Amino acid sequence: MDSHIAFASLGLSPIAISVGPLDIRWYSLAYIAGIIAGWWYLLRLLAQPAAPMNRQQADDLVFYATLGVILGGRLGYVIFYGPEMILHPLQILKLWDGGMSFHGGAAGVSLALILFARRHGLEWLRVHDYVACTVPIGLFFGRLANFVNGELWGKPTDVPWAIVFPGSHDGLARHPSQLYEAGLEGLVLFAVLAFLFWFTDARRKPGMLVGVFLIGYGLARFTVEFFREPDAQLVGFAARTGLHMGQWLTVPMIAAGIYLVAAAWQRSVDHPAQVTRSQ
Secondary structure, X not given: OOOOEEHHHHOOOOEEEEEOOEEEEHHHHHHHHHHHHHHHHHHHHHOOOOOXXXXXXXXXXXXXXXXXXXXXXXXXXXXXXXXXXXXXXXXXXXXXXXXXXXXXXXXXXXXXXXXHHHHHOOOXXXXXXXXXXXXXXXXXXXXXXXXXXXXXXXXEOOOOOOEEOHHHOOOOOEOOHHHHHHHHHHHHHHHHHHHHHHHOOHHHOOOHHHHHHHHHHHHHHHHHXXXXXXXXXXXXXXXHHOOOHHHHHHHHHHHHHHHHHHHHOOXXXXXXXXXXXXX
């Protein structure tokens, strides 16, 4: 036990800055950083030939995507991980307390992108392709924030890098599964999508990039869940079904990704897309 890392010794705090009575948390800054960095990278992608939208439309897209990830992420958490919150509606509004579901956020963003594409007369599938390339950036920052918060830790282990998290109560060293997810869902998935975008013709095959994202995220999340403790309120569910809720939710993502990649081979964009100006 003594050879393991004590989380308290890392000097981390969920609060980044305190301004009077206002506490600014790393979790909030992670969302802001993910949105800003994702928007910057999206503009770089759109500067390449065959882009599905123009700069003005991309700026409008940020609002749709942000709204989708916040509403979808929170509602997804309530539905999949905390249905008891429905009995306490005000609790749902307390975003600063944490509790966001990636799967819900992904559904919310997807719906927002479809509405955005319809409003601007764009190809919704190609819009998804470009946005999918930016999502791992937000996932990376989000998982780092989970680690700083000392939440969503892994199962007990004796690996040299195991950490004793203060909220585990049993005092056992555990996998820093938040960092595993930051690496796989963030860095590795970003690298794969960046390679496909910049060095292949994947961006000219509608559905290819978002399909690869769904498969990559699904496999990464499914794998890391084996090293992660299930949410406290879902321990019984994991015991009954043999898999965590997060794993079950990745199954349709992987299936959808395989379909999109297979279908993308039949499609191509041979010339720059004609985009309309914002109304």
